[in-house]
Amino acid sequence: MSFLMENQFGELPPDKAIDTKTFLDTVSHIPAFFDCLGSKVFTIIKSDINGNITKIRAVYVTNPAKYTTLEDILVAEREAHGAEWPKVGATLALMWLKRGLRFIQILLQSLADGDRDENNPNLIRVNITKAYEQALKRYHGWIVQKIFNAALLAAPYRSNFLKALSKGEEVKEEDCLANLRQFLVNYTATIDAIYEMYTNLNAELDYTV
Amino acid sequence: MSFLMENQFGELPPDKAIDTKTFLDTVSHIPAFFDCLGSKVFTIIKSDINGNITKIRAVYVTNPAKYTTLEDILVAEREAHGAEWPKVGATLALMWLKRGLRFIQILLQSLADGDRDENNPNLIRVNITKAYEQALKRYHGWIVQKIFNAALLAAPYRSNFLKALSKGEEVKEEDCLANLRQFLVNYTATIDAIYEMYTNLNAELDYTV
Ligand SMILES: CCCCCCCCCCCCC/C=C/[C@@H](O)[C@H](CO[C@@H]1O[C@H](CO)[C@H](O)[C@H](OS(=O)(=O)O)[C@H]1O)NC(=O)CCCCCCCCCCC
Ligand SMILES: CCCCCCCCCCCCC/C=C/[C@@H](O)[C@H](CO[C@@H]1O[C@H](CO)[C@H](O)[C@H](OS(=O)(=O)O)[C@H]1O)NC(=O)CCCCCCCCCCC
Numbered sequence: 578m579s580f581l582m583e584n585q586f587g588e589l590p591p592d593k594a595i596d597t598k599t600f601l602d603t604v605s606h607i608p609a610f611f612d613c614l615g616s617k618v619f620t621i622i623k624s625d626i627n628g629n630i631t632k633i634r635a636v637y638v639t640n641p642a643k644y645t646t647l648e649d650i651l652v653a654e655r656e657a658h659g660a661e662w663p664k665v666g667a668t669l670a671l672m673w674l675k676r677g678l679r680f681i682q683i684l685l686q687s688l689a690d691g692d693r694d695e696n697n698p699n700l701i702r703v704n705i706t707k708a709y710e711q712a713l714k715r716y717h718g719w720i721v722q723k724i725f726n727a728a729l730l731a732a733p734y735r736s737n738f739l740k741a742l743s744k745g746e747e748v749k750e751e752d753c754l755a756n757l758r759q760f761l762v763n764y765t766a767t768i769d770a771i772y773e774m775y776t777n778l779n780a781e782l783d784y785t786v
Numbered sequence: 787m788s789f790l791m792e793n794q795f796g797e798l799p800p801d802k803a804i805d806t807k808t809f810l811d812t813v814s815h816i817p818a819f820f821d822c823l824g825s826k827v828f829t830i831i832k833s834d835i836n837g838n839i840t841k842i843r844a845v846y847v848t849n850p851a852k853y854t855t856l857e858d859i860l861v862a863e864r865e866a867h868g869a870e871w872p873k874v875g876a877t878l879a880l881m882w883l884k885r886g887l888r889f890i891q892i893l894l895q896s897l898a899d900g901d902r903d904e905n906n907p908n909l910i911r912v913n914i915t916k917a918y919e920q921a922l923k924r925y926h927g928w929i930v931q932k933i934f935n936a937a938l939l940a941a942p943y944r945s946n947f948l949k950a951l952s953k954g955e956e957v958k959e960e961d962c963l964a965n966l967r968q969f970l971v972n973y974t975a976t977i978d979a980i981y982e983m984y985t986n987l988n989a990e991l992d993y994t995v
Contacts (some may be wrong), residue, residue, distance in 0.1 A: 616929070617995045618929055618930060618933070618995075621830055621834075624833060624837075625830075628833075720825070720827055720936060720937065720939050720940045721827060723936035723939070724827070724933050724936045724937065726936075727929060727932035727933045727935075727936055728929065728933065730929050730932070731929045786826045786827075
């Protein structure tokens with residue numbers, strides 16, 4: 578699980594404020610996750626998520642002192658953009674980024690929890706589908722849902738996926754899952770805090786693509 | 787057809803050398819073509835093609851005098867990259883870009899030629915499928931082919947597509963098709979010349995994604 582263990586999210590402070598710079602530095606390792614899925618089909622998704630991160634960073638670097646926390650960015654954009662907000666700027670980018678992050682979280686959690694299709698124990702389609710249904714499906718129109726179903730066929734075998742997460746090293750499955758659980762602690766807390774912030778600031782949208 | 791007429795390709799010189807700067811400036815308007823398809827599903831493709839153009843431009847600007855023509859770039863990269871070439875740099879980007887351009891060319895030509903599904907005269911699926919089969923399908927594995935089939939369902943009606951190509955103006959269909967034919971002359975010649983160059987330099991690959 579070196580891939581994830583090397584890029585752990587930090588513990589949140591009591592007020593759950595997320596430091597923008599730390600978040601951007603850690604999250605920039607996440608797109609590589611899609612390489613672990615093994616098929617070039619997923620490169621497309623990697624670029625979408627990379628685009629989100631680039632967009633947030635672009636806002637941050639214009640004034641790091643002003644944008645110390647992610648909430649600072651949302652609040653500043655709300656003032657700057659009027660009625661266009663929240664479908665604009667880093668607010669929009671983070672809105673989508675958090676859904677991709679949630680997708681990954683639920684997928685990894687489902688593997689850690691041992692959810693599996695008893696008839697096909699080496700497939701991870703049930704885990705991917707669970708993550709998709711909870712994190713993304715409602716934001717996708719029926720055509721993108723169909724595309725998801727086609728892309729699902731490119732999902733790797735469970736064993737290959739776990740191996741890829743461990744950077745190709747032969748790690749015992751139990752160790753790999755233990756590392757996963759460890760990674761998920763701060764990762765999940767961070768994503769939860771971002772979702773909470775979107776709810777509190779009334780920044781969430783539910784249009785479909 | 788203002789969208790296309792405003793961004794016509796120039797006539798090729800007798801030796802069919804393609805001036806890099808002119809090509810890049812003209813082709814940079816092409817990704818907007820995918821907006822004419824009307825669905826956000828195609829944004830993804832737009833970014834892929836945009837990526838190709840950015841990659842070629844990035845090489846060009848390092849030494850405009852050295853890279854006056856597209857062929858100059860391919861030849862220089864062949865020398866610079868050894869066995870990695872042609873699956874590298876601007877050579878790879880242009881290899882894929884030309885396929886996207888060919889896809890658009892065949893689609894527009896098919897519309898100009900009046901190919902249609904008599905049972906669904908206002909659909910352009912037959913035209914898109916023809917373009918896909920001739921330009922791209924052989925470079926796509928079965929999963930991407932399935933994704934194409936799903937994306938096809940997001941294709942616009944013929945009337946809306948022609949209107950979008952005319953920037954939303956109400957242009958008579960015959961005028962629109964006449965403009966299309968006019969646009970296709972130099973556009974097709976340019977793409978043919980790029981394909982010829984790839985054949986001559988032995989730069990074409992046929993791996994699938
Ligand atoms: C030639 C043949 C092919 C034909 C055409 C093929 C076209 C295929 C297109 C399929 C869609 C791919 C997924 C990408 C979907 C994206 O459309 C959405 C919204 O994307 C957001 O849109 C916003 C505007 O509304 C901003 O632009 C955001 O950008 S901004 O930064 O500028 O603000 C952007 O992220 N992101 C998403 O749904 C996020 C997806 C996250 C990760 C999903 C993991 C799924 C894993 C699945 C495993 C089985
Ligand atoms: C969450 C739910 C979603 C789940 C996941 C969804 C994933 C969807 C992915 C579908 C594929 C979308 C099409 C993109 C395909 C691309 O993979 C290919 C090759 O792309 C090339 O690859 C190279 C390396 O091999 C370099 O990176 C090139 O980049 S480089 O510049 O760096 O060298 C790059 O362009 N381009 C293509 O096939 C070109 C496509 C051109 C246009 C096609 C028009 C079709 C119109 C269809 C109308 C109906």
